[in-house]
Amino acid sequence: MIGRIVAISLNTFREAIRNKVLYSLLFFAVLLIASALALGQMSLHEEARVTVDLGLGGIALFGVLIAIFVGVNLVYKELDKKTVFSLIPKPIHRFEFILGKFGGMVLTLAVQIAIMSAVLFAILRLQGSPIGGAVVRAIVLIFVEVVVVTAIAVLFSSFSSPFLSGAFTLGMFVVGRSLPELRELITKLHEVALRDVLWASTRLLPDLHIFYVSGSMLNGQYATVHRVYVDWSYVATASIYGLGYAACALVVAILLFSRRDFV
């Protein structure tokens, strides 16, 4: 079982590294992060903070864009191109196929985030700014967030078209990032029953806000990777939440895919 999942994952990864579109996306990401250098230069004294915040923002933005764009097409493309017709008749279970595709995608994202991070570190080094553990923790959190978004994209793609899945996933991302604000709005509702139902339903949404901590409000304080910042135990808790959410989304996706006609 593991061997087959790994084989499909490695093939998915190979598809990504032979894909020119992803290279150009990566190129623009690097460009954006590099422009952080220029902006950092302009803001005297604060250059390290600006570089780090812009750099992390760029990594998160491109990571999420790639996750949505590739995630919704991950399985759809196999059906559309009919490559699945020669794969499913091999001795594999459908869940192994879905997990393999997902694994390959996660590997691809890990490599892309690593490349973007390397660029950020290089710029920080050029600026003579310190590369703190806080930056590394922020990058780990971004990676987990991107994995969650990928799982959501795969879930939507198990029952809707890539375009709709992309729109839904983007919507989930925006809502997930602003979940605290959403919850605050809900508590202001006067209709008690509606308020409780809405409040309960926010539990189903992914809380993505907890993954993007640099440049956001944390416990009423503005956090940057220099001042108020999270420790490893926070990262661990958030990661367990994120990976658990992704696992649930994947299980539902696998259940939906397992009854679908591959035509």
Added chain:
Amino acid sequence: MTHDVIVSAEKLEKVFALGFLRKKVRAVREVSFEVRRGEIFGFLGPNGAGKTTTLKMLMGLIFPTAGTARIFGEPVPSIAAKRRLGFLPENPYFYDYLSGEELLDLMGRLFGLGRAERKRRAGLLLERVGLGRAGARSMPLRKYSKGMLQRLGIAQALINDPELVILDEPMSGLDPIGRKEIRDLIRELKDEGKTVLFSTHILSDVELICDRVAIVVGGRLRDSGPLDQLLSPRLLHTEVVLEAGGQKEAVRLAPELDVDEALRQALAAGKKVVAVTPRRESLEDLFVREVESGDVGAGAEHQTPREAAS
């Protein structure tokens, strides 16, 4: 003699819901047949008959609306059965960023074959299907021609040295030489003791190599059995070609007429006999008979232009 049944389909049925209105298309209706060990079984039918739909149900790609199918005695889809079979999809398309060698390697991995074994089998199979040239092996599949993809499709269906080979239109997209090569390959597979089930709408392919056939039209099974039992041995007519004064003419003699007498008369009239051919029922006649008899059904009505072109 008792036969080992390798594939059995029992009243397989598939209803597709088409488009926004969920319009029902009954692609396959109550199709039952058996494929026995060691035979070449032809699954014959015109475009849109439901051949591909039936084979996809056998492969677990789509789920039957009703009925059951078993391969090696196991209800489909079964991982144990899949280990022992190979499948060629219709108009196969593979990961186009891989080369032929890489694709076979990937497929071999899914069967849990070791690296050395995968390499050995890939080399042998590429050679066997005529893709042995160094250029063809290592070229990305997006540069393969249709016929090359078809050949690679057959190679990947054989990577696990299967006991049962299921091929959906194995000869499509091939030139006459290619078709013959594939026919020979199918015969070789049979000689190796493998069982072959393949679909086609080309009569001559079936006539030349199949032990038994099933004929599907409009989603229904019309007939199945050994070819010589499906074809009536009776004489349809005798075709006589005569020549008189440099002019050729062909005459069809009904079966009840005396051919000797007719020839004697022709010779007496100063004509030359060029050819005398007795015509028995061919598969084509049977096919036309089956298609013409009864309603053609939902299948043909929803025939797509893509299929009509093939």
